[in-house]
Amino acid sequence: MKVGIVGSGSMGTGIAQVAATAGETVVIFDNNPSSVDRAKKSLDKVFNRLVEKGKYTQDQANEIFGRITFKSQLIDLQGSDIIIEAIIENLEVKQDVFKQLEGIVQESAILASNTSSLSIASIASACKHADRVIGVHFFNPAPLMKLVEIIPAVSTSDEIADKAKSIVDSWGKTTAMVKDTPGFIVNRVARPFYGEALRIYEEGIADFATIDHAMKTIGGFRMGPFELMDYIGNDVNYTVTETVFHAFYNDPRYKPSFTQKRMSEAGFLGRKSGRGYYQYSDDVEKAQPNEDKGLLEQIFNRILAMLINEAADALFWNIASKESIDLAMKNGTNYPKGLLAWADEIGVELVFNRLNDLYETYCEDRYRPSPLLRKMAKNNERFYN
Numbered sequence: 387m388k389v390g391i392v393g394s395g396s397m398g399t400g401i402a403q404v405a406a407t408a409g410e411t412v413v414i415f416d417n418n419p420s421s422v423d424r425a426k427k428s429l430d431k432v433f434n435r436l437v438e439k440g441k442y443t444q445d446q447a448n449e450i451f452g453r454i455t456f457k458s459q460l461i462d463l464q465g466s467d468i469i470i471e472a473i474i475e476n477l478e479v480k481q482d483v484f485k486q487l488e489g490i491v492q493e494s495a496i497l498a499s500n501t502s503s504l505s506i507a508s509i510a511s512a513c514k515h516a517d518r519v520i521g522v523h524f525f526n527p528a529p530l531m532k533l534v535e536i537i538p539a540v541s542t543s544d545e546i547a548d549k550a551k552s553i554v555d556s557w558g559k560t561t562a563m564v565k566d567t568p569g570f571i572v573n574r575v576a577r578p579f580y581g582e583a584l585r586i587y588e589e590g591i592a593d594f595a596t597i598d599h600a601m602k603t604i605g606g607f608r609m610g611p612f613e614l615m616d617y618i619g620n621d622v623n624y625t626v627t628e629t630v631f632h633a634f635y636n637d638p639r640y641k642p643s644f645t646q647k648r649m650s651e652a653g654f655l656g657r658k659s660g661r662g663y664y665q666y667s668d669d670v671e672k673a674q675p676n677e678d679k680g681l682l683e684q685i686f687n688r689i690l691a692m693l694i695n696e697a698a699d700a701l702f703w704n705i706a707s708k709e710s711i712d713l714a715m716k717n718g719t720n721y722p723k724g725l726l727a728w729a730d731e732i733g734v735e736l737v738f739n740r741l742n743d744l745y746e747t748y749c750e751d752r753y754r755p756s757p758l759l760r761k762m763a764k765n766n767e768r769f770y771n
């Protein structure tokens with residue numbers, strides 16, 4: 387199969403590696419020659435490292451790398467069976483590229499977008515044959531993150547959705563089908579991990595180190611929310627939150643935080659700028675968390691209840707199946723457990739009561755429990771049998 391990729395940035399390059407490793411012939415196009423050069427060099431380095439680590443022999447690495455060609459003309463994507471677009475996150479630019487692609491590909495080709503925040507319907511609307519346009523959302527870094535969200539728009543045919551899913555499955559990825567709604571599964575359900583942590587800090591309940599410590603030691607998360615925001619970049623993470631907030635017609639559940647906005651404005655972006663919630667230089671002493679067990683539990687229980695509420699609400703609105711929601715959070719963000727299975731483990735009623743307490747304490751819509759949790763708690767139900 388011939389796979390076309392538009393955009394040789396971090397995502398396009400990663401997706402090219404995934405497809406070529408799975409045996410596909412890959413053509414990657416970018417309109418910026420220096421980005422193409424960078425992509426070539428970075429893939430060369432990646433394959434060298436994989437050889438050093440003993441993952442591949444030099445011959446195997448050469449063979450995989452040899453399946454990728456780098457081009458500077460869109461027309462070179464002609465003959466592709468699937469094209470995955472991973473360019474700048476701008477609707478007009480993406481629509482323009484999709485229009486051009488439609489003019490060069492064969493009728494049976496799938497046109498996919500890796501967009502994180504735009505609606506697939508709006509991208510597809512630029513095409514005459516919108517039925518073959520779909521969202522195929524990889525996570526960063528694409529070769530390492532198992533999850534790919536498959537997002538059919540209202541205009542996508544079932545046949546294209548099934549075909550896109552089976553292609554990505556055959557590349558060894560775990561796919562989750564999800565409705566074309568803001569944030570899809572992961573970028574929607576994960577919002578409270580950051581938002582509620584920031585809120586707890588803003589209320590003066592605990593500092594960054596203590597909140598991170600609670601989520602890691604009690605919850606088993608690999609990184610705490612502030613460590614993760616510093617890793618992702620406060621500018622990037624803030625923009626995702628703001629986009630999801632506006633896309634949900636300013637639902638207070640997703641309201642962005644001033645703390646993060648100011649960090650971003652100050653240039654305290656996290657690891658990439660040397661300073662975020664933490665400072666990343668050897669001469670700065672690491673902040674020590676408060677070890678008060680009661681405090682740590684309070685923090686963990688509050689953030690987890692908000693996460694479970696978000697997962698339950700996504701299920702309530704039929705965004706995806708319960709299995710897909712749990713799988714997505716484990717494979718797209720490395721959560722230690724699926725949130726709905728976690729709710730069963732703790733007890734849905736207890737989670738609901740924790741949320742309801744928050745709702746009554748603050749009288750804010752932000753804390754409203756999902757109707758699904760309310761109903762399940764009342765009927766003593768579980769997500770899984």
Ligand SMILES: NC(=O)c1ccc[n+]([C@@H]2O[C@H](COP(=O)([O-])OP(=O)(O)OC[C@H]3O[C@@H](n4cnc5c(N)ncnc54)[C@H](O)[C@@H]3O)[C@@H](O)[C@H]2O)c1
Pocket residue numbers: 392393394395396397398415416417418421422471472473474475479483500501502503523524525526
């Ligand atoms: N970075 C992430 O963590 C991440 C994760 C999932 C999805 N995404 C999505 O993937 C897409 C790409 O993100 P990225 O981080 O790889 O961006 P990036 O900035 O690293 O790369 C974008 C590339 O697209 C090229 N480009 C821009 N306009 C073009 C055009 N008209 N034609 C051809 N090439 C063009 C640029 O030269 C650049 O090389 C975005 O839609 C983003 O929302 C990003």
